[in-house]
Amino acid sequence: MRKIKIFATLCLIISGFSFFYAQKLNFKDQNFEKAVLDNFDLNKNGLLEQEEANAVNNLFLVQKGIKSAEDVGFFPNVKMIVLDDNTISSVSLDNFAYLELFSCTGCGMSSFKAERLKNLTSLYLDNNLLENISLKETPRIDQLTLSLNQLKTIDITVLKNLRKLNVEHNKIQKLDISGNPALQTLNISGNKMKETDIRKGTKTDVTIFGTEL
Numbered sequence: 001m002r003k004i005k006i007f008a009t010l011c012l013i014i015s016g017f018s019f020f021y022a023q024k025l026n027f028k029d030q031n032f033e034k035a036v037l038d039n040f041d042l043n044k045n046g047l048l049e050q051e052e053a054n055a056v057n058n059l060f061l062v063q064k065g066i067k068s069a070e071d072v073g074f075f076p077n078v079k080m081i082v083l084d085d086n087t088i089s090s091v092s093l094d095n096f097a098y099l100e101l102f103s104c105t106g107c108g109m110s111s112f113k114a115e116r117l118k119n120l121t122s123l124y125l126d127n128n129l130l131e132n133i134s135l136k137e138t139p140r141i142d143q144l145t146l147s148l149n150q151l152k153t154i155d156i157t158v159l160k161n162l163r164k165l166n167v168e169h170n171k172i173q174k175l176d177i178s179g180n181p182a183l184q185t186l187n188i189s190g191n192k193m194k195e196t197d198i199r200k201g202t203k204t205d206v207t208i209f210g211t212e213l
Contacts, residue, residue: 025050025074031065050074061086069104083107093117104128114138125149126166135159142182146170156180168210173197177206185209 024047027033033048036059040052058080059072066086072078072093080101083091090111091104099117103124112125113134122143125133130149135141135158142163146154151170156162157179165183167175169190177183178201188198189210200206 024048025053027071027074029066029068029071032061032068032071035061035064035066036071048074059083096120147187167191175199177201 053074056075060082063085069088069091079098082103084105086107088107093114095116100119101122105126109128115136117138120138121140124145126145127148141159142161145166147166147168149170161182162180163182163184166187168187172191174197176199178199183206185207187209195211
């Protein structure tokens with residue numbers, strides 16, 4: 001009798017663990033959920049489990065009708081996120097240890113913040129409604145594109161590894177690149193800036209496109 005009770009208890013524990021791991025992740029955006037289910041529901045049980053989300057390296061979710069980027073938080077090991085041509089008003093990324101590339105172009109985004117992205121090297125935020133962006137502890141960014149936004153100022157002094165910067169067609173009047181020793185190319189077309197409006201510091205071999213005469 002005692003053995004039967006022990007066996008029954010073990011079965012309950014095992015079934016409890018199975019239920020826990022099979023619990024559905026609570027996605028905020030249904031279109032986001034549908035897109036990832038189509039690609040990453042490996043056991044085809046109609047829901048995405050955390051173990052499956054942990055195995056995802058690339059999120060390529062272009063033109064999926066997504067309205068919220070909050071659900072990217074379920075994918076802690078992702079290296080690439082592409083959310084182009086959705087309708088996302090704001091994005092906040094924090095502490096993605098492996099993220100190398102993030103793209104959210106043509107999304108109508110008005111707010112962007114990134115913190116503690118130690119491996120992020122490429123950031124593409126073109127064709128949005130950004131008036132400012134916040135980048136903290138993102139030391140490895142080497143390519144930043146922010147064209148076709150509403151930026152009036154941008155502080156890039158902390159981006160010591162930045163090589164390519166595109167801020168064409170914004171509202172920027174002055175730019176300080178004196179703290180960017182790795183910078184190679186800068187596109188400021190459509191910002192009504194002269195070369196004298198750019199603070200270069202000691203680095204003079206940057207190729208600059210779009211300065212006014």
